[in-house]
Amino acid sequence: MPRLLPALFASLVLLATGANGFRIEEASLATIQQGFGNGSLTSVQLVRFYLDRIRGLNPLLHAVIEVNPDALRHAARADAERRRSSGADGLLHxxxxxxxxxIGTRDALNTTAGSLALLGSVPPRDAGVVSRLRRAGAVVLGKANMEEWANFRSLPGTDGWSARGGQARNPYVLTASPCGSSTGSSIAAAASMAAVTLGTETDGSILCPASLNSVVGIKPTVGLTSRAGVVPISPRQDTIGPICRTVTDAVHVLDAIVGYDALDEAATVAASKYIPHGGYAQFLKKGGLQGKRIGVPNGFFNYANGTVQHTVYQQHFYRMWLQGATVIENLDIENLSVILDSLNxxxxxxxxxxxxxSLNSYLSDLSNSPVRSLAQVIxxxxxxxxxxxxKEIGQLILLVSENTTGIGAMEKAAISGLNKLSADGLEKLMKEHELDAVVTPDSALAPVLAIGGMPAITVPAxxxxxxxxxxLSFGGLRGYEPRLIEMAYAFEQITNVRKTPRSCHSSAKVEM
Structure with a gap:
């Protein structure tokens, strides 16, 4: 690989914790808070590290669109708050x-879905999930690159490209697809441009890039996290979730962002019944695979004998069995070929x-915007x-969308058909076999989950x-997050697959 990284990244920042050190670029939330607590790290130092890392890596990876000019000021405020409260501020503080x-922010940052058309637009308020993050003490560092309009602009898609952010690149193999549409969030987490990132999913947009960039992505049950203030595609399918390097960190972020929002009332009220008393972190159990019934549906693991994927996935199934899970193979999801054919x-x-x-409603609610309708975007x-x-990408989906006239008889029939496909497909299969989850490679199950608003967690495999x-993605019925977390965490602990991308690696250590 050409030597594209600046000399700054010939060495890593090492923080002393007693006799041992920990590296910021792979630090977990718990390790960061340990550093805060023992005085070896401040929020200002952490923000500076990430800003420097973004400056060094972003010309190569194009994971970040812009950084928050107020991030250091907000970090200094967090440090002051910590001194006053003796550090008891939570893992995200x-x-x-x-x-x-x-994901909209009412601050110096833009919110554009990667499009130049929305540059300079001003949301009336923070998105619901952002408000929750701020209340937890998190510092908004910036905006991550994404496939423009969340890959809902043209049929070929843009594979991690946006007009604002350019072409994002996979940090493990620069010529490989980084997938999307939560492309920059996944790359940034993998390359330690931030400990925590958020993505959104309508149909695979968290699960796919998280999988292909070797990080953990949680696609929550629709309505578990508020969509208010997020550039929309579909109120039936849109959801917001964390993308982090470990299941533990992603679950702690999930705990911070779930819950009721008056600005997304119907969905968040309906999903509130799924939120467990005491939160989701209680399900981080090393024995979480014990007694679980895991289905392996046909049509997904079609790898030839001898390939890396075939061998590795078979080993993973065996490991899950050794941990006390019942792994049931050769299951058929009814009408799977129809479900996977999103065009028909x-x-x-x-x-x-x-x-x-949804987009016209979002645009009309902005405090200021150069465009106020889909027609003006076109x-x-x-x-x-x-x-x-x-010329290269086109905007066919935008044009087709503009020609629609609302949710009429045809659209209602389509939605009814999707609901039936979900009920007769994965929902029926899981209930009949009493499954706690089904597993598939990467985001292969995403279309099946999308039409039913169902959750999933992907873990590096x-x-x-x-x-x-x-x-490997663990998917389940609406509200199955607790058992998915148990299985994903236990799987992560027994496999320990994830490694640092070579394009971002160095073995040197520098004292602060």
């Missing part, structure tokens, strides 16, 4: 967080209508064909012969 660029199963009919309605792209790569990461 003083910790920098990168947000996907479709009714999903696209529903999504394009929902997108126009006009902007037509007026800026070079910057928006209109291995690396191909060329070094490209792949993951």
């Amino acid at each position: 003083g910790v920098p967080v990168l947000l996907k660029d479709n 199963n009714g999903e696209q009919i529903a999504l394009v209508a929902e997108f126009k309605s 006009d902007f792209n037509n007026a800026h064909p070079v910057e928006e790569k209109l 291995g690396y191909s012969s060329s070094g490209v990461p792949f993951g």
Whole structure:
């Protein structure tokens, strides 16, 4: 690989913790708080480290669109609060967080979904999940790159490209796909540009990039986290979740962002019944696979004998069995081929209508914006064909969406059909076999989960012969987060697969 990183990253910052040290670039939330508590680390130092790391790595990886000019000031405030309260402030207090660029913030940062059309727009308030993060004491570090319009602009997609952020690159194999649309969030977590990032998912947008960048992504049950203030696609399918390097950190972030929001009332009220008393961290159990019934549906693990993926996944199933799980293979999800055909199963009919309605509502609520409707977004792209790569990428989905006229008979029929596919498919399978989860590679199950608003957690599972990461996703019924966390955490602990990307690695140590 060409030597593209500056001399700053020839060495790593080492923080002393007694006789041993810990590295900021791989530090967990618990380790960071330990540093805060023993005085070897401050929020200001941590923010400076991440800002320096972004300056060094972002020209290579294009994971971050912009950084918050007020981040250091907010970090200093967190340090002052910690001194006054003797450090008892929670795991996210003083910790920098990168947000996907479709998650709104009422601050100096832009919220553009990667599009130049929204540059300069001003949300009326922080997104619901951002308000919760701020209340937990987190420092908003900046906005992460994403596939423009969350990969809902053209059929070919943009594979991690946006007009604002450029082409994001996989930190493990620079020529490999980083996937999307929560591309920058996943890359930034993997490359330690932040300890915590947030992504969004409508259909695979957390699970896919988290898997291909060797990090943990949680796609929550729809409504468990508020969508208020987030550039939308579909109120039926949109959800916001954490992307971190470990299951533990992702679960602590999930605890911070779930709950009721008056601005997303219907969905958050409906999902509130799933939130366990005492939160989700209680389900981080090393014996979490014991007694679990895990289904392996047909149609996903189609790897030839002898390939890395075939061998590794079979080993993982055996490890889960050794941990006391019942692994049931050769299960059929009814109408799976129909569910996976999003162009013909009714999903696209529903999504394009929902997108126009939801986006126009979002744009009309902005305090200030250069565009106020989907039609104006399309006009902007037509007026800026070079910057928006209109010839190469197009905007077919935007055009089709603009031609919709609301949720009419056709759209209602499509939604009804999707609900039936979900009920007769994965929901029926899991209930009949009394499954706690089904497992699939990477984001393969995402379309099945998307139409039912169901949750999943992806965990690093291995690396191909060329070094490209792949993951294992645990998916379940609505509200199954507790048991998914138990299984994902136990799997992570017994496999310990994740490794630092080589493009970001150094073995040197520097005292602060």
